[in-house]
Amino acid sequence: MSKKIEYSLFDDVSGFVDDAAKHLDLHPGLLDQIKQCNSIYKFNFPLRNDDGTYETLTGYRIQHSHHKLPVKGGIRYSEHVDEEEVKGLAALMTYKCALVNVPFGGAKGGVSIDPLKYNEGQMERITRRYTAELIKKKFIGPAIDVPAPDYGTGAREMAWIVDTFEAFNPELINAKGAVTGKPLSQHGIDGRTEATGQGVFFGIREAVSVEDDMQALGLTVGLKGKRIIIQGLGNVGYYSAKYLSEAGAKIVGVAEWNGGIWDESGIDIEALKTYQIENKGFKGFKKGEFIKNSKELLTYPCDILVPAALENQITKENAAQIQAKIIGEAANGPVTNEAEKILLKNGVMVIPDMYLNAGGVTVSYFEWLKNLSRVSFGKLEKRYDMEKYRKLLGTIENATGERFTDDEKDGLIKGASERDLVLSGLEETMVTAYHDMNRTRKEKGIQSLRTAGFILALQRIAISYMDLGIFP
Numbered sequence: 001m002s003k004k005i006e007y008s009l010f011d012d013v014s015g016f017v018d019d020a021a022k023h024l025d026l027h028p029g030l031l032d033q034i035k036q037c038n039s040i041y042k043f044n045f046p047l048r049n050d051d052g053t054y055e056t057l058t059g060y061r062i063q064h065s066h067h068k069l070p071v072k073g074g075i076r077y078s079e080h081v082d083e084e085e086v087k088g089l090a091a092l093m094t095y096k097c098a099l100v101n102v103p104f105g106g107a108k109g110g111v112s113i114d115p116l117k118y119n120e121g122q123m124e125r126i127t128r129r130y131t132a133e134l135i136k137k138k139f140i141g142p143a144i145d146v147p148a149p150d151y152g153t154g155a156r157e158m159a160w161i162v163d164t165f166e167a168f169n170p171e172l173i174n175a176k177g178a179v180t181g182k183p184l185s186q187h188g189i190d191g192r193t194e195a196t197g198q199g200v201f202f203g204i205r206e207a208v209s210v211e212d213d214m215q216a217l218g219l220t221v222g223l224k225g226k227r228i229i230i231q232g233l234g235n236v237g238y239y240s241a242k243y244l245s246e247a248g249a250k251i252v253g254v255a256e257w258n259g260g261i262w263d264e265s266g267i268d269i270e271a272l273k274t275y276q277i278e279n280k281g282f283k284g285f286k287k288g289e290f291i292k293n294s295k296e297l298l299t300y301p302c303d304i305l306v307p308a309a310l311e312n313q314i315t316k317e318n319a320a321q322i323q324a325k326i327i328g329e330a331a332n333g334p335v336t337n338e339a340e341k342i343l344l345k346n347g348v349m350v351i352p353d354m355y356l357n358a359g360g361v362t363v364s365y366f367e368w369l370k371n372l373s374r375v376s377f378g379k380l381e382k383r384y385d386m387e388k389y390r391k392l393l394g395t396i397e398n399a400t401g402e403r404f405t406d407d408e409k410d411g412l413i414k415g416a417s418e419r420d421l422v423l424s425g426l427e428e429t430m431v432t433a434y435h436d437m438n439r440t441r442k443e444k445g446i447q448s449l450r451t452a453g454f455i456l457a458l459q460r461i462a463i464s465y466m467d468l469g470i471f472p
């Protein structure tokens with residue numbers, strides 16, 4: 001039986017939307033328009049290998065919703081990439097952007113390849129050709145559709161994309177804004193690499209700060225001492241683990257595709273990441289127990305489980321065995337619709353992907369704004385602010401007769417760097433969206449944070465159509 005018949009991320013997302021729509025009075029035609037993918041582009045292109053052989057690769061770019069433009073979403077390189085997956089991921093982007101108030105429609109793209117099987121030269125040819133295909137059909141551009149990194153891609157691929165796009169559009173002054181997640185040298189933004197993991201940290205921190213919610217779960221308030229299991233130590237998983245452990249949580253398990261590590265006394269994430277890079281896995285890591293079948297780690301005892309790899313990981317098969325009180329969906333779609341119903345019945349709190357991994361798109365939005373304005377954040381006001389605060393401190397000193405220490409002065413007059421501003425914007429976005437979502441959950445008297453998130457997103461998307469008079 002094919003994967004599509006067994007499981008469809010798009011159907012799952014549509015199911016979550018339907019659950020939320022029951023709480024709203026939307027015109028059925030409007031709901032249908034919101035749920036469908038607006039444009040689907042699937043294409044095949046040739047790759048010439050180093051030995052002179054050829055293979056045909058399949059790429060996708062799917063734009064789920066044009067209610068706001070440009071559309072935005074990552075590019076995934078994985079052998080699991082197919083139309084259903086990309087449709088589902090594109091749809092999730094729409095709801096995610098609406099929930100965190102980032103003014104984009106949703107999109108996603110991908111190439112169906114195992115990136116580990118290709119060398120750097122092949123990856124460059126694949127990425128540049130993929131970009132050229134998007135350019136031909138106007139499926140990329142700063143005002144049209146702005147890709148970003150996702151599973152299997154990173155700053156390197158984004159650099160190739162922007163370079164290819166600029167080569168085809170030399171007259172376009174905003175060409176750098178055609179893709180985000182670029183290296184800093186290509187006008188990326190300071191903080192984008194770690195943004196999704198940083199956002200996961202802010203989101204979980206907010207969730208565990210609400211006293212009555214923690215009481216209901218039998219947990220104490222705060223991150224200190226919380227036992228956490230992470231699945232996937234890639235970009236999102238690594239930075240989530242790093243910031244969560246720096247805040248006092250204890251990472252007791254890390255699962256990778258080729259084995260996991262379990263250590264109740266706490267795992268040193270920096271040491272494990274370094275070991276993973278050098279040895280391509282955790283086998284032989286000096287501390288903790290190596291777990292061959294890493295999927296089992298998802299059901300080990302912990303307070304918070306953070307799936308940060310791929311979709312379809314917690315299903316009706318393993319949901320009842322989950323011991324975590326909180327699941328923080330750092331990956332897209334790790335908990336299926338059926339699994340969530342089991343988890344909710346067992347009193348587990350699920351912090352949904354559409355909220356928890358929105359840090360990536362939020363900071364991508366800042367990068368896009370920087371590219372359009374052609375100036376880095378803080379550049380104009382930093383010196384001015386420092387001078388203003390220096391004068392203010394001088395006035396306070398004169399008025400009180402007291403003197404600040406040099407350290408106090410340095411701390412108080414320091415102007416904000418691009419990184420400071422990005423972090424501050426990200427934190428504000430994540431904090432506000434969490435409490436909006438949790439408030440909606442309580443007001444509607446529902447258990448699921450995800451349903452609350454979809455309710456808010458649907459309301460915001462619906463208004464865009466209604467204000468145009470397209471639907472009543």
Ligand code: NAD
Nearest residue numbers: 151152196232233234235236255256257309331332357360
């Ligand atoms: P990545 O490629 O950097 O990392 C993924 C990690 O998961 C890799 O280390 C990989 O080996 C591991 N992995 C793969 N299969 C696994 C398995 N079966 N069990 C355990 N580990 C496994 O990708 P990423 O960018 O960190 O993306 C991870 C997830 O986060 C995806 O669902 C992606 O859509 C989502 N996401 C990413 C971003 C971003 O900014 N990168 C933003 C939002 C959402």
